[in-house]
Amino acid sequence: MQPLAFSQISGRFISQLLSRRPRISQIKQIHAQIIVRSLVSARLSLIDSLIHCYLHSKSLNSARILFDNYRSSPPPPILLWNLMMRAYSKLQHSSEAINLFRLMIDTQAKPDDYTFTFVITSCAHQDSVVCGRIIHGMALKNGTFLNLYVANSLIGMYAAFARVDDAREVFEELSETDVFSWTSLVSAYAKNRDMRKAGEVFCKMPVRNDVSWAVMISGFVSSGRYTEALRYFHDMFPEFEPNEAVLVCALSACANLGSLDQGKWIHGYVDSNPSLQSSNAMTALIDMYAKCGRIDCAYRVFDKIMRPDIHNYTSMISGLSIHGLGEEAIHVFQRMLAEKLSPNDITILGVLNGCSHSGLVQQGSSIFYSMESSWGVVPKIEHYGCYVDLLGRAGYLAKAFGIAKSMPFNPDVVVWRALLSACRIHSNLSFGERIISYLEQLDSGSFSGTNVLLSNLYASLGKWEKVTQVRKVMGKQMNPAGIGCSWIEVGGVVHEFRVADVLHPQIVEIREKLGEILNRVGVVGYAADATHVSFDLNEEDREQAVAWHSEKLAVAFGLMSSVSGASIRIMKNLRTCEDCHAVLKAISKVYDREIIVRDRARFHTFKQGKCSCKDYW
Template structure:
């Protein structure tokens, strides 16, 4: 009870008053600590438990996953196996969620094979977790294989499959699935409509998107939430209808959130509308003063318009407010191991020399193919050659170089990035996919990018 309302102190007092807590009490305290964010104390308590049943292991693994520590969750799961503890559905749902967070497709496949080997029943919950894992790792084909192979499907299963298609840029397929869902007698919920609206945005179907948004309330009695409004702003913005997007925000019956203004700001950057972009950025900063993305996006808009005084002003504002740009980080899975690369730094990696050689080879090939680095958004008071060096060390470029070295040519290079892919990296990756004849899949903060033969699934809008 105390954990549900965030009263960890009360949980500690209650627990310390128990003379000889049994495994049930200890497991409950582990769950309480993870729920309230004290993951370190939860692990300490877990390690000190004289005996641990499957429920205790599941509580700790789930806690790691929910608190954004997927690697720790997977490591603990492997230890659970080594100790011969019986794995059940709850364990596997947490493991699949951890794989989803990391974009670790190989480990996700292994988890799926483990489920089949141990003949765990594919329940609605487990099946939905498998669909979500494959979709978030960029393998929509396998996600749909799991979906169609399920004997029973509910609204959450359908919604998970639709969301996977939408986030991977397959909007038309998502909308087809929505039609099949209704034909199957499944009534959509608010989660379903988030996927539907995203799909309309990806497919450029503005009129259809507007109709679905209206049907939510008129036909299904679902009151639109902030996420639905954000999808509509993205729908208008992607189509270049920025004035309508702004008008939609101003007419929202609820206070617009940062994500809605963020969708508008992103559209302004793509369509080069500095005036509305300034407004959107300032609105985001009013709501979230430490939102580094808003400052960076506005700075980039100014840079592209060569408005250097405004670029300086934004950066001084960031400095005075203590706002720092989050360092770019890209994760790549090779042979079941997860490799992490940070922007500007590949020297600490054991294969740093090989990575540098590959980066030089990529640069050589792309320049022959006509690639010119887009240096405008980079700091303007350094030389062009330095700007190119800065861009060449963006985290996904380092990860791609490593992938080209280590992964078989037939295997797609799959990368998960914590930030939005910049314009230069997007062009760079498109050209690599053609120059090296490789499929590259990047999951950034906003969506998936499937690069192949010099093209991207996002159609250069992200």
């Protein structure tokens, strides 16, 4: 810390010093000098500047103490109230900003347009819309018409709560609008998962900017419409350069689609723009590579980061975990601890997940039981779910069940499913049926995922009449669009396949190729298993449906297009069925190809007739 030279102190000199926004250590020295030399009474505005500087250096408490002293007499100017509120809202202390607003009203100070914009922005971060509605009313009473800034923050506030009608109402009342008003309205529809309406408003916008595009792209990503997200991403060129937020969203879309080629292209774009090389972008790149099956590339991005932060570490650890590299995940976790970085709840979820899939019961248990005392992370239900999964997979069914029953949460579908899955792995029918009774009591919406597990449990025990029974129920409940969907990326284009698909333009050739594949794998002993396929079809159509199963179509297309030399990557969103597993093993052997399948968040690598994943079937 450089001591300041205070030989020639005057109020004017201090005022000049403060106007240069000094660092916190210097602000404190100046503050001390103001007190020592009793400059306060001579110059009240020095206190204003001092508060300003404390806020600038994010020392809210110091600023607040000065502000509170100020409040008695004379009253602080509106500007200071506003600055305090803005600081609270910027630093995510939205409740404190609202408290201050209340205090302001109580002390008869009159809020202005700035006050309203800051406090309404804070209301957007509250749990409920109630506060925002009240303050909306006050803003209306305060002036004859709504200031554009105030109105825009109201639209943004209603957007945050997905209250499209309220947002629209404020928007319609405006006599003039700007890009903020429009973007906020688009954001309201996007938050409400209504991308059709969001798109309509987006089209009507008189002026768009990078944030408007970002809102659309992130809206598509959060409603799971990744292909459309990438289409918008491409459409924004060359009119707009994507900013960091857009790239992170686009990378997330690539990660979810397994779209490695497009992900690589974005990586190149980031590499050539130093301004885009933020921590968030690195985190998204690591995640993208990991989820596209390229843990080696993820590692390379991670290793280039000078001082990885907690988010970089978290995505690296989670990436290793979904690749079944539990030991490696723990290794990176320990490296992170050695760097004096404290894990957050997601980091711990990542490590536990890694332990779970690698059978590291000791390490996982130790992390689970010490997470609160060591790092102050209170276990959430997800952590219990992960731990139950860890114990269950390792065969400690009774212990896992005990945790599920005694944890401080009511077990949810995820926890019961983890147990049910463990019952399947360890062929424990009696435990499985007990868990099913718990699952049925939960009465929570869709049971399709549960029924898949249940039917697989019965199948693994050879109880075929039970399998048929469950499949019948499933056929009635399941959304046909949500099942049996696989996709593969070839040359930057994602090709999607469904059971009994006829939509693909090259479907005839793909079908031919599939016929050839099935003939060749028949020789090494693969026989299609009709019990796991397309339950809503009649017996007659089953034989064909077996041949048309979505993963097979994707693989056939991959072989036809010679994807990435030796390896074929398929991404899918449903559990790999036994039949698919068998055919992929056979194909990897006959065609001498490496086939990587991503099933939800897990990778299975098929190589020379074997699968890397031990715990699966």
